[in-house]
Amino acid sequence: xxxxKAVKVENLSKxxxxxxxxxxxxxxxxxxxxxxxxGASGSGKSTLLRNINGLHLADKGTVSIFDAxxxxxxxxxxxxxxxxxxxxxxxxxxNLVTRLTVVENVLIGNLSQxxxxxxLFRQFSKSEKTQALAALQRVGxxxxxxxxxxxxxxxxxxxxxxxxxxxxxxxxxxxDEPIASxxxxxxxxxxxxxxxxxxxxxxxxxxxxxxxxxxxYFKRAIxxxxxxxxxxxxxxxxxxxxxxxxxxxxxxELVVRGHGDFTTREDLLVKTxxxxx
Amino acid sequence: MRSPNISNHxxxxxxxxxxxxxxxxxKQVTTVKIFWLIIAIALLIFSYHQSELNPxxxxxxxxxxxxxxxxxxxxxxxxxxxxxxxTLITISMGIWGTLLAAIxxxxxxxxxxxxxCPPWIVQPIRRILDAMRAIxxxxxxxxxxxxxxLGPFAGVMALxxxxxxxxxxxxxxxxxxxxxxxxxxxRATGASKIQEVIFGIIPQVIPLWTSFALYxxxxxxRSASVLGIVGAxxxxxxxxxxxxxxxxxxxxxxxxxxxxxxxxxxxxSAKLRNWLI
Numbered sequence: 001x002x003x004x005k006a007v008k009v010e011n012l013s014k015x016x017x018x019x020x021x022x023x024x025x026x027x028x029x030x031x032x033x034x035x036x037x038x039g040a041s042g043s044g045k046s047t048l049l050r051n052i053n054g055l056h057l058a059d060k061g062t063v064s065i066f067d068a069x070x071x072x073x074x075x076x077x078x079x080x081x082x083x084x085x086x087x088x089x090x091x092x093x094x095n096l097v098t099r100l101t102v103v104e105n106v107l108i109g110n111l112s113q114x115x116x117x118x119x120l121f122r123q124f125s126k127s128e129k130t131q132a133l134a135a136l137q138r139v140g141x142x143x144x145x146x147x148x149x150x151x152x153x154x155x156x157x158x159x160x161x162x163x164x165x166x167x168x169x170x171x172x173x174x175x176d177e178p179i180a181s182x183x184x185x186x187x188x189x190x191x192x193x194x195x196x197x198x199x200x201x202x203x204x205x206x207x208x209x210x211x212x213x214x215x216x217y218f219k220r221a222i223x224x225x226x227x228x229x230x231x232x233x234x235x236x237x238x239x240x241x242x243x244x245x246x247x248x249x250x251x252x253e254l255v256v257r258g259h260g261d262f263t264t265r266e267d268l269l270v271k272t273x274x275x276x277x
Numbered sequence: 278m279r280s281p282n283i284s285n286h287x288x289x290x291x292x293x294x295x296x297x298x299x300x301x302x303x304k305q306v307t308t309v310k311i312f313w314l315i316i317a318i319a320l321l322i323f324s325y326h327q328s329e330l331n332p333x334x335x336x337x338x339x340x341x342x343x344x345x346x347x348x349x350x351x352x353x354x355x356x357x358x359x360x361x362x363x364t365l366i367t368i369s370m371g372i373w374g375t376l377l378a379a380i381x382x383x384x385x386x387x388x389x390x391x392x393x394c395p396p397w398i399v400q401p402i403r404r405i406l407d408a409m410r411a412i413x414x415x416x417x418x419x420x421x422x423x424x425x426x427l428g429p430f431a432g433v434m435a436l437x438x439x440x441x442x443x444x445x446x447x448x449x450x451x452x453x454x455x456x457x458x459x460x461x462x463x464r465a466t467g468a469s470k471i472q473e474v475i476f477g478i479i480p481q482v483i484p485l486w487t488s489f490a491l492y493x494x495x496x497x498x499r500s501a502s503v504l505g506i507v508g509a510x511x512x513x514x515x516x517x518x519x520x521x522x523x524x525x526x527x528x529x530x531x532x533x534x535x536x537x538x539x540x541x542x543x544x545x546s547a548k549l550r551n552w553l554i
Contacts, residue, residue: 055461055464055465081467081469082467083467084464084465084466084467085467086467087465087467088466089462089465089466091461091462093458094462095458095459095462095465096459096462097462097463097476097477097481098459099480099483100480104476108462108463108468108476109466111463111466111467111469111472111476112466112468112469114472116471116472119471119472119475119476120475122475122476161462164462164466168466168467
């Protein structure tokens with residue numbers, strides 16, 4: 001049996017003010033895969049993710065989601081909203097509606113299923129509310145459900161954004177630098193949550209600029225430079241020599257040397273074991 | 278001994294770069310600035326003659342002024358009950374004129390916002406709003422008195438049209454200042470354009486919109502008090518009649534009631550606005 005292609009990008013090019021942001025990018029993400037996009041800032045990671053769910057329109061090339069075209073040759077497919085509803089998007093700046101409550105933000109994940117008249121009066125059914133609260137419990141912030149989203153910390157807001165993807169019923173989650181604005185502990189919680197969702201079969205594509213993170217949580221990585229795919233393969237092949245070859249002196253931005261800013265579950269286990277002895 | 282006075286400029290060494298930078302400082306007086314100053318003065322002189330300003334007359338006829346003003350006192354409150362009823366009508370006109378205008382301004386302002394709608398919608402809607410705003414309430418009242426007859430209803434319609442133009446513009450400025458990320462978060466779930474407005478834009482602008490509407494309510498009560506002069510109901514009718522019959526004591530009592538009423542409304546409304554923002 002063949003595995004479904006969750007995301008297929010072919011020959012995608014996009015330029016901003018004459019500068020190429022994406023240069024004939026091609027990639028395939030199989031269903032259930034966890035894929036990292038690596039690259040320095042300005043390498044095209046965000047642009048690529050935004051093109052995959054159609055927040056941006058490319059100049060040339062095709063994006064297909066489960067074999068249904070989302071955009072091709074600079075035009076959106078007519079069913080873009082239906083296709084988009086299968087894709088959850090996590091932003092670096094969370095992009096919650098800060099004046100709405102936490103649970104209202106999660107309920108927004110349902111919008112593609114909701115009629116205009118119900119939207120006008122912001123009416124959600126009891127089962128939708130139960131589902132939203134369950135999603136909040138899943139990400140560990142049920143207690144704050146009726147607070148305004150603006151009152152939450154960055155890490156909590158990002159988890160609300162993940163709960164919104166859960167309610168949306170997303171089969172794919174695109175995460176654009178999901179932990180870049182978070183402290184290490186919140187970052188760990190968010191990455192672990194994404195790993196758990198991936199274990200349950202959701203395809204996850206995450207852009208990250210720290211190679212250490214990629215090595216910790218991902219098996220496959222795609223490295224971009226100046227909008228071009230420079231590497232696509234197993235993470236363990238993406239060592240420092242390879243990175244230096246791709247990025248030259250810009251590699252400094254990708255590899256944080258000598259910073260023990262992050263602890264894996266394994267590290268913690270070892271630490272607690274040695275402490276108890 | 279070294280002088281502790283560091284700022285002694287005789288001893289300060291200035292680098293040539295600093296001198297060059299100083300030379301780039303904009304000149305205080307330029308021919309262009311003088312040109313615009315002359316234009317401004319000419320405009321003031323022209324408009325002085327056009328509006329027939331004549332300060333000596335105020336002094337020469339000062340006696341007349343004192344005599345005239347003294348005829349306003351003592352105020353004649355014999356019809357205070359009628360005036361109070363008329364004031365209530367005036368305030369009611371303000372309430373409904375503002376409420377209808379605020380309701381109409383919601384869709385109009387969305388259509389007039391550059392970050393929501395394309396220019397071919399924005400520009401015509403803005404011109405319509407300009408026209409609604411450019412014409413004074415009194416002129417609209419004259420029109421509606423002919424259309425719907427004498428009385429407060431004509432006044433409400435006049436306030437409604439003029440205020441809808443003003444609020445439409447103010448509301449759209451608030452919409453243009455929203456945080457686009459929050460709307461993007463909603464778009465990424467597969468929501469429709471109208472859902473983006475309801476869940477992403479309105480929650481962000483509602484405090485500002487309410488504040489603008491309350492402010493317009495204050496000024497609409499003031500405007501409503503003169504609409505009666507052209508037959509559009511409210512306290513203005515009595516005011517005009519007392520003027521016509523040289524009953525200055527009555528005019529004075531009406532003015533006192535008006536000042537009290539608008540002061541009370543302004544205070545309450547200002548409190549509400551502070552509480553909202």
